[in-house]
Amino acid sequence: MKVLMFGWEFPPKIYGGLAVASYGITKGLSLQGDIETTFCMPKPTGQEEGFLKIINMSQVPVVWRDVWYDNIKDRFVGHTAEDYYRFRDHLYADFNYLQGLDDLGCIGFAGGYPGNLHEEINIFSIIAGVLARSEQFDLIHAHDWLTYPAGVHAKMVSGKPLCIHVHATDFDRSRGKVNPTVYSIEKNGMDHADCIMCVSELTRQTVINQYHQDPRKCVAMHNAVYPLSEDIRSIVPNKKKGEKVVTYLGRITMQKGPEYFLEAAKRVLERSRNIRFCFAGSGDMMNAMIELAASYGIADRCHFPGFQRGRQVYECYKNSDVFVMPSVSEPFGIAPLEAMQCGCPSIISKQSGCGEILSNVIKVDYWDIDAMADAIYSICQYDALHDYLAEEGMKEVDRITWEKVGLRIRECYNQLTSRGWFDNQEYLAAVKNIR
Amino acid sequence: MKTICLYFEIHQPVHLKRYRFFDIGTDHYYYDDYENERAITELAEKSYKPAMQAMLDMIAENGKAFKVAFSISGVSLELIEQYAPEVLELLGQLAATGCVEFLAEPYSHGLSSLGNAENFIAETKRQAKKIKQMFGLTPKVFRNSSLIYSDEIGALVADMGFKGVMVEGAKHILGWKSPHYIYSCAQDSRLSLILRDYKLSDDIGLRFNDASWSEYPLMADKWLGWIAGLPEGENVVGIMMELSALGYYQPLESHILDFLRALPRLAKDMDIQFATPSEVLAKNKPVSPLEVTYPVSWNDEERDTSSLLGNGMQREAFNKLYDENIVGRILASRDRRIQQDWDRLQATDNFRFMTTKNNGMGNYRGIYDSEYDAFTNYMNILGDFLKRVKDMFPESVENDELNSLYTQIANMGEELNVKDNEISRLRARLKQLGSTEEEEANKPAAPKPEPKAKPAPKKRTPKETATKKPTTKKK
Numbered sequence: 064m065k066v067l068m069f070g071w072e073f074p075p076k077i078y079g080g081l082a083v084a085s086y087g088i089t090k091g092l093s094l095q096g097d098i099e100t101t102f103c104m105p106k107p108t109g110q111e112e113g114f115l116k117i118i119n120m121s122q123v124p125v126v127w128r129d130v131w132y133d134n135i136k137d138r139f140v141g142h143t144a145e146d147y148y149r150f151r152d153h154l155y156a157d158f159n160y161l162q163g164l165d166d167l168g169c170i171g172f173a174g175g176y177p178g179n180l181h182e183e184i185n186i187f188s189i190i191a192g193v194l195a196r197s198e199q200f201d202l203i204h205a206h207d208w209l210t211y212p213a214g215v216h217a218k219m220v221s222g223k224p225l226c227i228h229v230h231a232t233d234f235d236r237s238r239g240k241v242n243p244t245v246y247s248i249e250k251n252g253m254d255h256a257d258c259i260m261c262v263s264e265l266t267r268q269t270v271i272n273q274y275h276q277d278p279r280k281c282v283a284m285h286n287a288v289y290p291l292s293e294d295i296r297s298i299v300p301n302k303k304k305g306e307k308v309v310t311y312l313g314r315i316t317m318q319k320g321p322e323y324f325l326e327a328a329k330r331v332l333e334r335s336r337n338i339r340f341c342f343a344g345s346g347d348m349m350n351a352m353i354e355l356a357a358s359y360g361i362a363d364r365c366h367f368p369g370f371q372r373g374r375q376v377y378e379c380y381k382n383s384d385v386f387v388m389p390s391v392s393e394p395f396g397i398a399p400l401e402a403m404q405c406g407c408p409s410i411i412s413k414q415s416g417c418g419e420i421l422s423n424v425i426k427v428d429y430w431d432i433d434a435m436a437d438a439i440y441s442i443c444q445y446d447a448l449h450d451y452l453a454e455e456g457m458k459e460v461d462r463i464t465w466e467k468v469g470l471r472i473r474e475c476y477n478q479l480t481s482r483g484w485f486d487n488q489e490y491l492a493a494v495k496n497i498r
Numbered sequence: 499m500k501t502i503c504l505y506f507e508i509h510q511p512v513h514l515k516r517y518r519f520f521d522i523g524t525d526h527y528y529y530d531d532y533e534n535e536r537a538i539t540e541l542a543e544k545s546y547k548p549a550m551q552a553m554l555d556m557i558a559e560n561g562k563a564f565k566v567a568f569s570i571s572g573v574s575l576e577l578i579e580q581y582a583p584e585v586l587e588l589l590g591q592l593a594a595t596g597c598v599e600f601l602a603e604p605y606s607h608g609l610s611s612l613g614n615a616e617n618f619i620a621e622t623k624r625q626a627k628k629i630k631q632m633f634g635l636t637p638k639v640f641r642n643s644s645l646i647y648s649d650e651i652g653a654l655v656a657d658m659g660f661k662g663v664m665v666e667g668a669k670h671i672l673g674w675k676s677p678h679y680i681y682s683c684a685q686d687s688r689l690s691l692i693l694r695d696y697k698l699s700d701d702i703g704l705r706f707n708d709a710s711w712s713e714y715p716l717m718a719d720k721w722l723g724w725i726a727g728l729p730e731g732e733n734v735v736g737i738m739m740e741l742s743a744l745g746y747y748q749p750l751e752s753h754i755l756d757f758l759r760a761l762p763r764l765a766k767d768m769d770i771q772f773a774t775p776s777e778v779l780a781k782n783k784p785v786s787p788l789e790v791t792y793p794v795s796w797n798d799e800e801r802d803t804s805s806l807l808g809n810g811m812q813r814e815a816f817n818k819l820y821d822e823n824i825v826g827r828i829l830a831s832r833d834r835r836i837q838q839d840w841d842r843l844q845a846t847d848n849f850r851f852m853t854t855k856n857n858g859m860g861n862y863r864g865i866y867d868s869e870y871d872a873f874t875n876y877m878n879i880l881g882d883f884l885k886r887v888k889d890m891f892p893e894s895v896e897n898d899e900l901n902s903l904y905t906q907i908a909n910m911g912e913e914l915n916v917k918d919n920e921i922s923r924l925r926a927r928l929k930q931l932g933s934t935e936e937e938e939a940n941k942p943a944a945p946k947p948e949p950k951a952k953p954a955p956k957k958r959t960p961k962e963t964a965t966k967k968p969t970t971k972k973k
Contacts, residue, residue: 334520425870433518434871440519441874447814448873455854 064476065099066092067200067217069191069210073102073117075110077372078175079314080397081230084262084286085206088228089115091287091469098473103194103213105172105187109140117141123190124151125158126168135167153197158189180209181244188212195220201480202226208233208245211252224257224479228284231262232269235392236318250274258475258485260284262395263416280485282475285420287465288400295374300381307338307443310383310407312371312398313390315346320389320412320429325352327387329359330436331443338364338443343379345370380405384449385442389429390415399424403460408452410438420463423456462498470497500725500770501734502761503692503778505567505641505664506741508546509607510538510574511847513864517875522882528839533865535581538574542582545745550588552755557595560762565597565772568741569641572605572625573841575632586632593633599774602626602637602660608844609806611642611651612793613820617829619658621841639663639775643846645694645738645796646803649789652683652691660689662779664738667693668794668801675788678732682784690784692775694738694796698724703739707752718760726768734778738796798855806849811873815852818880819843826897827887830904836890839883848876 068089072082085102092098093114100115107117119141128151136144147167163170170186177183191213195203200221205214206228218225233241233249253259253274261267264283271278302308309328313319321342328340342352342365349367356365371379380386386402386409393415400417402409403424411418412429425442427434442449471494478485515530556564568589570578578585592598604610605621605628626637640655641664655663667677675681677693701721705711713720725735740747748754762772773781797805807813828840851863851872866872891900 330520334522425874426868436520437518437874437878438870441870441877444519445811445814445873445877447810448870448877451810451854452870 064097064202064480065200066101066202066204066476067194067198067223068100068102068204068206069187069213069217070102070104070206071209073104073107073111076106076108076174080395081207083397084230084395086112087287087289087465088206088468088472090289091465091467092472094466094469095473098476101198101200103191104141105183106174107141111141118146118194120187120190121171122147122167122169123193124154124168125161125170125186125189125193126164127151127154128166128168130167138167150193150197153193155192155196161186161189184209184212184248188216191216192220202476204228205252206230208249208252211248215252215255218255224483225255226258226260226475226479226485227252227256229253229259229261229266229270229394231394232266232273234269234273235266235394238317238391256280257483258282258479260472260475262286264419265392265414265416266394279487282485282487282490283419284468284471284475285416285463286395286397286400287463287468288397288404288460289465290461291377291404295377298374298378298381301378302382302384305337307384308341308382309338309385309387309439309443310341310343310379310402311387311389312343312376312379312402313388315342315344315349315352317348318391318393319344319346320391321346321348321352322355323389323429323432323435324387325355325359325365326432327389327435327439328356328365329361330432331439332361332364334440335443336364338439340365341379341383342367343369343371343376376401377405380407383407385410385439387435387439388412388415389435391429393417400460400463403456406453406457408442408449408456410435410442421456421459423452423459425452467497470494499733500728501773501778501781502725502765502770503567503734503736503773503775504565505569505601505736505738505775506549506744507641507739508568508570508574508578508741510541510577510742511607511845511864512573512577512842513537514842514848514875514879516865517879517882519878519881522878523885526835526882526886528879528883529842530865534577538577538581541742541746542578542585544750545742546582546585547588548750548755549741549744549758550585550592552759554588554591554595556759556762557592557597560766562595562597563766563772564762565599565774565777566592567599567601567639567774568592569601569603570629571603571607571643571845572621572628573607573845575628576838590633593635597774598635599639599776600629600633600635600637601639601641601664601775602629603641604643604844606841606844607643607846608841609643609646609803609816609846609849610820610844611646611654612803612807613816614822614825615654617820617825618654620829622655622658639692639779644803644806646793647691647790647795648793649683649685649791651793652689652790653685656683656686656689662690662692662775664736664775665691665693665788665790666794666796666801667695667736670801671788671790671794675786676729676732677736678728678734679785680734680779680782681786681788684787684789687784687787690779691788692734692736692778694736696796696801698735699737699739702737702754702757703743703747706743706748706754706757716757718757718764721757722761722764722768722770725770734782797850805853805855806846809852809854809869811854811869812849812852815849815873815876815880818877818884821884823897824884824887827891827900830897830900831887831890833890836883836887839886843876843880843883848872852876 070085072078074082074086089100102115103118103120105120107119111117195217202223203214203217203225205211207230214225233245253276259281261270261283267281267283270276270281311324315321356362380402386407388396388399388411390412395416399409399411409424411424413426414429418426425438474493513530513533514528602622602625605625610618630636639662640660645666647665677695681691683689706716744754793803794801795803851866852869854869
């Protein structure tokens with residue numbers, strides 16, 4: 064089975080959770096053995112893992128240019144020069160009016176999330192038209208709203224079933240005040256999709272209720288985590304005796320609810336001074352949080368180490384006694400799973416999708432700062448609770464693997480390719496035994 | 499002749515309120531009054547009152563052929579007194595029929611049998627005393643909270659002078675043996691064990707209204723037929739459950755009470771009788787000792803204490819609660835609020851709410867969301883409680899010292915008692931002498947010798963003499 068997949072991020076270049084999820088899903092699928100994935104992304108680094116075929120959208124032509132093989136053969140990152148000529152044979156319209164064309168007839172992407180994002184999304188979908196004409200595939204899989212237009216375009220051209228993966232909706236990001244342009248792109252993508260994979264039941268309900276989709280074609284496809292590498296497992300925690308560290312890790316922005324964490328911190332610190340609070344991450348509310356902490360007089364106990372990457376993230380988890388994710392609305396939230404892998408007990412908001420598959424975590428409403436403070440205090444105070452959550456949590460999270468996610472996605476693919484539509488009820492019956 | 503030994507547990511936990519850690523040290527009231535009132539009145543209306551009324555009718559109709567036993571934990575008795583006194587009325591009526599026996603159990607419905615023997619004995623005696631006070635019957639048979647039993651507990655119970663104890667007829671302690679005989683405690687042969695037949699008990703308490711059960715609907719004749727069909731010699735059938743099974747877990751609409759009402763008449767036809775635990779023990783002698791090395795209980799399929807003390811959180815709470823230092827201080831103190839809080843915090847339900855075991859029936863967790871919530875809340879309250887206990891006496895005072903001080907006080911009290919007795923004896927003697935003098939001498943002289951004898955008694959006595967004077971005058 065050949066899958067044409069559109070994505071925006073892929074490791075090693077990581078901007079957020081999307082890259083990790085894209086990696087896990089493709090890896091899980093590759094473990095099936097008979098699924099060939101072609102992953103189209105704006106700007107690969109060339110250091111991606113080789114289990115899937117990468118197509119560099121920055122080097123797919125939209126305009127015919129006469130170029131010599133010998134001159135260009137070494138210039139490609141991702142796909143090859145041969146691919147380039149095949150793509151060039153399938154140009155479908157005159158895009159000479161576009162700005163930013165290079166000598167290959169391609170348009171380069173900046174990568175990441177630049178200011179002209181909407182423009183890039185548009186160009187991404189134009190290029191997808193070329194790919195849809197030149198590649199052979201059985202189905203299309205598009206990750207996150209940035210690639211929905213590309214997926215829809217590819218579906219229009221090829222007539223193959225479209226599966227879209229909802230990693231987040233604008234309702235989560237904006238606390239309900241959606242950006243109409245983004246909403247329209249999301250809604251259009253969902254309307255055209257044959258199967259909508261949502262990262263949790265919570266997101267599925269948002270898709271059904273806010274985007275008015277048929278529940279039958281929406282499916283909750285929970286994320287998973289990869290086992291930690293030896294390198295990370297061998298990190299020795301650097302804990303000070305008699306002092307506890309409570310960590311918040313993620314963007315410091317409205318969606319993640321950092322102010323609730325700070326309020327809880329204030330309550331805990333009124334009672335016990337030997338606890339430190341760490342706000343790892345950056346974001347638009349960071350300065351406001353620092354000011355708030357100062358106004359509460361707890362700035363000496365609150366730390367803002369900034370954005371953490373790679374190994375630092377795991378060091379952060381290992382050095383923490385409690386991990387808190389107070390998200391106001393979290394489609395999935397992979398961070399608590401990673402914390403649990405490192406043996407760090409987690410407190411998550413009930414509004415987090417990952418709570419649906421976790422039981423060895425403490426769940427509180429994001430607004431219930433008293434309960435959050437109470438939970439933080441208990442884990443710091445009672446070793447029995449800390450140890451139980453750490454131990455059982457680690458066991459639990461080890462059972463959540465991408466391989467199983469791959470099996471579940473495979474089931475969806477089978478339904479789509481065999482008859483062209485998807486039914487959630489039948490899917491649930493089929494995956495009952497994948498635990 | 500087959501004998502059914504029917505026994506019901508009456509217990510309702512005192513629900514703790516939402517107690518945050520920042521309340522520690524500031525708020526010393528731990529209970530959710532609303533939930534407690536709601537829960538106990540609901541239980542009383544749906545279950546206790548109709549069930550007890552039915553039993554009263556059954557006793558009246560069947561010429562006292564129907565016998566039943568109850569055990570009521572002290573903490574729920576307090577709740578019932580406060581919120582549903584009409585249940586006490588019914589219990590009193592039942593007690594008066596002579597067909598009902600009350601069993602002893604730890605006052606708190608707690609785990610002190612596993613945690614602290616001294617406290618276990620003290621609170622069991624307290625419970626027995628309260629039952630005697632309220633219903634005029636002295637318990638002779640014991641049942642532990644959640645029917646927890648092991649050889650060691652058996653030995654303690656025997657030492658307290660109980661003749662028998664109710665025990666779960668768990669497969670892993672019985673092996674090939676039948677639960678339908680009386681056994682004796684392996685460590686103390688004075689104590690007999692009445693075993694619970696969990697199959698026949700759960701048929702009523704658990705499965706009665708379960709439409710997916712192969713024997714549904716259960717009729718009284720079918721159920722009694724199973725008992726009548728037991729092999730020759732297997733004479734005692736222990737049917738034990740919570741009283742709330744009648745009417746609450748098995749709703750009244752399921753006709754569970756009609757099932758119950760039908761039992762005595764049909765039993766008579768099948769030559770099956772009812773008996774209270776004491777009667778059973780009087781008629782049946784133990785066939786052999788039964789060894790129970792590890793505690794058994796009537797909880798879950800495992801029938802051990804794993805749903806109460808199975809995970810680290812429960813053990814942590816348990817160890818904190820029964821810390822020897824703490825228990826010593828509580829037992830030494832005479833503070834009634836401390837005592838009441840201690841009773842209520844010990845109740846097994848607090849531990850049951852923290853279980854992480856999946857028992858397949860869904861866990862009832864009271865006011866809590868999850869096991870972690872239950873643990874957090876309980877530990878916060880316990881933290882405050884332990885702090886109060888520690889603050890009661892200066893930390894420098896060792897428990898032994900405290901005890902010796904208290905024994906000193908107790909000894910002095912005894913001494914005073916002896917002296918009081920002596921005084922009243924002497925006074926009576928004086929009076930006697932006085933009255934003989936009275937006969938001899940003229941009357942008005944009589945009161946005078948008494949004040950003269952005063953210096954001997956201590957300062958308390960003038961009051962007594964004051965009250966006594968009028969009576970002598972009347973004479």
